[in-house]
Amino acid sequence: MRGVEESDRSAPLRVKAIALAILLIMSIATTTSAISGDLVQERQYLRAKIGGQDVRLEALFVKRADARGRLPIAFFNHGRPAYREMTLDQSLTANDPGINLLADMARRGWLVVAIHRRGYGLSDGPTQADSPCAVDASMSWMNADADDIQASIEVVAKRPDADPTRMIVMGGSAGGAASLALGARNPPGLAAVINIAGGEHWTGCMALRESIPVDFRTLGSRSHIPNLWLFAKNDLNHPLDQIEVMRAAFAGAGADLKLVLFEPIGEDGHTGMYSIVGRTQWLVELDSFLRAHNLPTWPISNVDVVLQRLQWPQSQRAFVQAYLAAPGEKALARTAGKQNASYQTALTLDDARKLALDACQRKGEPCTIVMEDDRWTGSP
Numbered sequence: 001m002r003g004v005e006e007s008d009r010s011a012p013l014r015v016k017a018i019a020l021a022i023l024l025i026m027s028i029a030t031t032t033s034a035i036s037g038d039l040v041q042e043r044q045y046l047r048a049k050i051g052g053q054d055v056r057l058e059a060l061f062v063k064r065a066d067a068r069g070r071l072p073i074a075f076f077n078h079g080r081p082a083y084r085e086m087t088l089d090q091s092l093t094a095n096d097p098g099i100n101l102l103a104d105m106a107r108r109g110w111l112v113v114a115i116h117r118r119g120y121g122l123s124d125g126p127t128q129a130d131s132p133c134a135v136d137a138s139m140s141w142m143n144a145d146a147d148d149i150q151a152s153i154e155v156v157a158k159r160p161d162a163d164p165t166r167m168i169v170m171g172g173s174a175g176g177a178a179s180l181a182l183g184a185r186n187p188p189g190l191a192a193v194i195n196i197a198g199g200e201h202w203t204g205c206m207a208l209r210e211s212i213p214v215d216f217r218t219l220g221s222r223s224h225i226p227n228l229w230l231f232a233k234n235d236l237n238h239p240l241d242q243i244e245v246m247r248a249a250f251a252g253a254g255a256d257l258k259l260v261l262f263e264p265i266g267e268d269g270h271t272g273m274y275s276i277v278g279r280t281q282w283l284v285e286l287d288s289f290l291r292a293h294n295l296p297t298w299p300i301s302n303v304d305v306v307l308q309r310l311q312w313p314q315s316q317r318a319f320v321q322a323y324l325a326a327p328g329e330k331a332l333a334r335t336a337g338k339q340n341a342s343y344q345t346a347l348t349l350d351d352a353r354k355l356a357l358d359a360c361q362r363k364g365e366p367c368t369i370v371m372e373d374d375r376w377t378g379s380p
Helices: 100-106 137-156 174-183 206-222 240-252 276-292 302-310 314-325 349-361
Strands: 003-008 014-016 031-035 039-050 053-064 071-077 111-115 162-172 190-196 227-232 257-262 329-335 340-346 367-372
Touching: 039 137, 053 100, 053 137, 071 100, 071 137, 071 174, 100 111, 100 276, 111 137, 137 162, 137 174, 137 206, 162 174, 174 190, 174 206, 174 227, 190 276, 206 240, 227 240, 227 276, 240 257, 257 276, 276 314, 302 314, 302 367, 329 349, 340 349, 340 367, 349 367
Parallel strands: 071 111, 071 162, 162 190, 190 227, 227 257
Antiparallel strands: 003 014, 003 340, 031 039, 039 053, 053 111, 329 340, 329 367
């Protein structure tokens, strides 16, 4: 699957985005390998202590290949079910929710850490049973998941490439709920919580429906960390009235919260948030949020650098900014006359190059690749 954008000075900017997949496969031993040329991944076990017990948690680290020194840490938390497999592998075509986001965040300057919580993947411990329909069930479940994240932070903080004074925690669905619970603990160094379609799921349980305002007031009253919540309006797990109940209770208790609601994404906005269409929309909001809180993302000054190299006017600024913010593997091709260009996203960088060239050459001129991901590859 692929997405395309084209720029033509004689025509309005056109944008098309179609779903992309980047996936994970499992490894038992600790290994480090290159992915996509500009990123490296490392698979290992974290030896953590949770509730007085020694626990082994499966973990995946992703960062830029050219990264040096201590990096800010982005902890990403899976939903339920978890990632089927724990490594980025672009040769596979199926999609595990959330995994394709790891590369997007690593390219923004983060050391990205994804764990399998207890009972998932090759991590120790039993998987938590589905929450019973009881008033305190969901908070208990969220806090248990937050215990795993907090224990992971304590281990990762000791890495020579990790800066525990600059951290964010983010997650989707149940992972987003776990991130909220961790944020309410205000661990040192945690600068932001990113909740992607996460919260309590009240369908079919009146006790839980009644407990949500109480739970989210409790979380909001304890949280002193900026929160960004991202939901689609057609989230089948969290209808709009439930999102509003969670928001009102959390923010009403004094929490620092920005909620962004997107127009419907696909048939179910809950899973649609991970598609190329979803990520294309909310990564822009995430970048703005990170900049507002002086947290790393790609520099907006890069737009002017690319415009200068393309020898394009400021009228093409939106096209260049959209390319730099776009998720996934991407390539930008330009005609020899420098008037037209197209970019494509794809499962692999090789496919992105081919698709970008094909789209560009529909203009009737030969084209060359001038950018791959965020790297300039054209002539100086």
